[in-house]
Amino acid sequence: MIAYIVRRLILALLTTWAITVLSFIIIQLPPGDYVTSYIASMSASGVGVTEAEAQALRIQYGLDQPIYIQYLKWMGLIAQGNFGMAIEWGRPVLDVIGDRLTLTVVISVAAIVFTWALALPIGIYSAVKRYSIGDYIATFIGFIGLAIPGFMLALIVMYVGFKYFNANVGGLFSAEMADAPWSWAKFVDMLKHLPIVAIVLGIGGTAQMIRIMRSNLLDELRKPYVMTARARGLPETRVILKYPVRVALNPFISTLGYLFPYVVSGSIIVSMVLSLPTVGPLLLKALIAQDLFLAGTIVLMLGVMTVIGTFISDLLLMWVDPRIRLGKQ
Amino acid sequence: MHSEHKPLLSVRNLKTYFFQDEGTVKAVDGATFDVYPGKTLGVVGESGCGKSVTAQSILRIVDQPGRIVEGEIVLCCAKGTDVELTKLHPNSKEIRAIRGTEIGLVFQEPMTSFSPVHTVGNQIIEAIRLHCGISEREARAKAIETLRQVGIPKPERRIDEYAFELSGGLRQRAMIAVALSCDPRLLIADEPTTALDVTTQAQILDLLRRMQEQRGMAIMLITHNLGVIAEMADDVVVMYLGRVVEQGPVDAIFHSPKHPYTKALLRSIPSIESTPRVELPTISGSIPHPYNRPSGCPFFPRCPECIPGTCDTAEPTPIAVSEEQSVSCFLYPS
Numbered sequence A: 001m002i003a004y005i006v007r008r009l010i011l012a013l014l015t016t017w018a019i020t021v022l023s024f025i026i027i028q029l030p031p032g033d034y035v036t037s038y039i040a041s042m043s044a045s046g047v048g049v050t051e052a053e054a055q056a057l058r059i060q061y062g063l064d065q066p067i068y069i070q071y072l073k074w075m076g077l078i079a080q081g082n083f084g085m086a087i088e089w090g091r092p093v094l095d096v097i098g099d100r101l102t103l104t105v106v107i108s109v110a111a112i113v114f115t116w117a118l119a120l121p122i123g124i125y126s127a128v129k130r131y132s133i134g135d136y137i138a139t140f141i142g143f144i145g146l147a148i149p150g151f152m153l154a155l156i157v158m159y160v161g162f163k164y165f166n167a168n169v170g171g172l173f174s175a176e177m178a179d180a181p182w183s184w185a186k187f188v189d190m191l192k193h194l195p196i197v198a199i200v201l202g203i204g205g206t207a208q209m210i211r212i213m214r215s216n217l218l219d220e221l222r223k224p225y226v227m228t229a230r231a232r233g234l235p236e237t238r239v240i241l242k243y244p245v246r247v248a249l250n251p252f253i254s255t256l257g258y259l260f261p262y263v264v265s266g267s268i269i270v271s272m273v274l275s276l277p278t279v280g281p282l283l284l285k286a287l288i289a290q291d292l293f294l295a296g297t298i299v300l301m302l303g304v305m306t307v308i309g310t311f312i313s314d315l316l317l318m319w320v321d322p323r324i325r326l327g328k329q
Numbered sequence B: 001m002h003s004e005h006k007p008l009l010s011v012r013n014l015k016t017y018f019f020q021d022e023g024t025v026k027a028v029d030g031a032t033f034d035v036y037p038g039k040t041l042g043v044v045g046e047s048g049c050g051k052s053v054t055a056q057s058i059l060r061i062v063d064q065p066g067r068i069v070e071g072e073i074v075l076c077c078a079k080g081t082d083v084e085l086t087k088l089h090p091n092s093k094e095i096r097a098i099r100g101t102e103i104g105l106v107f108q109e110p111m112t113s114f115s116p117v118h119t120v121g122n123q124i125i126e127a128i129r130l131h132c133g134i135s136e137r138e139a140r141a142k143a144i145e146t147l148r149q150v151g152i153p154k155p156e157r158r159i160d161e162y163a164f165e166l167s168g169g170l171r172q173r174a175m176i177a178v179a180l181s182c183d184p185r186l187l188i189a190d191e192p193t194t195a196l197d198v199t200t201q202a203q204i205l206d207l208l209r210r211m212q213e214q215r216g217m218a219i220m221l222i223t224h225n226l227g228v229i230a231e232m233a234d235d236v237v238v239m240y241l242g243r244v245v246e247q248g249p250v251d252a253i254f255h256s257p258k259h260p261y262t263k264a265l266l267r268s269i270p271s272i273e274s275t276p277r278v279e280l281p282t283i284s285g286s287i288p289h290p291y292n293r294p295s296g297c298p299f300f301p302r303c304p305e306c307i308p309g310t311c312d313t314a315e316p317t318p319i320a321v322s323e324e325q326s327v328s329c330f331l332y333p334s
């Protein structure tokens, strides 16, 4: 058990290091650097930039040094809690990100909770009543949910909300709250906006989740321990919920960590449509502008949070599954 | 046959079919037999001939899309009343009260018969509490006592372990403890020793016999191993393709088998007298595919004594060849 935790921890640290390298490299991949795109945008607006000016900019931002020096410098600054300047915004990266990261986590968790709350019961029903009308209906609706692109759903929801309820469902806050400092009222305001956002973001993953739960559970329902539980005289509902469902849920816990980046990256367009204050749209902007420090920081933070999430789900899995806790195999 | 006693369990013309898109599997197709109190009934037959489905039908736990389509299963309950099990809904209170208390079940695979994420004790205590309505503490004490009875050392510690932490033999003992925890009067053991090594097999059979002596319960022992039958059974039912082709006391079955299938089964087991290194005869041909079972006697395509024109067209019915032995075969005119 200790060995398992230590192994997971070492793995987590190695992964974190790899993420720092990767996020740095990926950001460096596109041709040109920030200065190149700065020159391009300046000349597009009719202002020329001389070669000397460009060179001065490069030196100012340390872009003239070898890649690994740039990497080490970046890491050194991060170690001091300094994530550098978001060049395009002219403000520190942390300032620009602000509470977007926290809000991203809140929205993602809400979306995942919604997905599970909907998908797990339907998946259980579909498996237990396999090939029933209800199973077919659930499958059908599930696939419709899968087939409708998220941004389209977002647009429909916004349209319906505006047209019939005269409510602006975009965003996570009402207009008057958006820039207000945190307060109880702002929190309540967010809670009011959260359900719609969670539904729009979560609906796409629901169909997939139903399928996974259904097939996990079908596998378990075939196992002899279900039949022996019945043979002991337990009521059917208890048989199903206590044994096969419990076992079929384990894989979900182990994927908890991966869900988070999946929701964030899968929701960039929806976030833009709904103008959500999350890191997704910010990352896209930073990538387009080749804003190295901002993009690198976001990728790094998302990556590290994924590693933490995965580590936590490993611990959870250990807690719920004695086969892992007691080191079978 | 055992006229001095009323059977504990009486199965008459039981038919359990699986209705699948590809066709109907007639897993049990007219099985008839009795289980007597305190006796062991051995049910023997090749794999796939419907032994397990028969057991599941009795407990009404046949999986979808299987269904009992015909027949009667009458259980003489402890209170002395007869209950027709096929009339009960599979999730009714009545049948659930019978499971565990009147009839206990032990499966072939002790590993997969336990939940992988619950302790052995959890599963025993749950059954005891459900049926006896006693407190958690009392149920735990009773569970430990049952584990001790089935020969599990240090039961107060083993009770909190998971099935995968036990050895194969202990696991099967624990499974027997679960089945016996509510003192059933009939124990159905479906290939209880097949997954175990020979030494452990003998120990488990020994345990079953001891439990039967102590508790006076009846055992329905399902196996494809005639050696196990010879050692354990009082009466034998020979099944082929969902039917009972021959039944009688164990001595009669072994010393004067009547059905060609029983004879073939007996020829295929090694005996002390047989010459070493001589290949054992096997039953020629294979079991027909369940979707297209032959018309007439189900065994005729493989039968060395088949009567052409009779066996392939008409279905034989059980015929008493002695007071206690009956056989379904045209070789024995009524």
Ligand SMILES: Nc1ncnc2c1ncn2[C@@H]1O[C@H](COP(=O)(O)OP(=O)(O)O)[C@@H](O)[C@H]1O
Binding pocket: B018, B025, B026, B027, B045, B046, B047, B048, B049, B050, B051, B052, B053, B054, B063, B064, B065, B066, B290
């Ligand atoms: N859940 C099921 N679905 C479909 N067919 C089944 C199912 N269970 C058993 N059968 C079929 O019923 C027949 C009898 O099976 P079984 O009773 O398990 O045989 P055995 O005598 O080896 O215990 C086999 O042909 C098997 O394929």
Ligand SMILES: [Mg+2]
Binding pocket: B048, B051, B052, B053, B190, B191
């Ligand atoms: Mg079987």
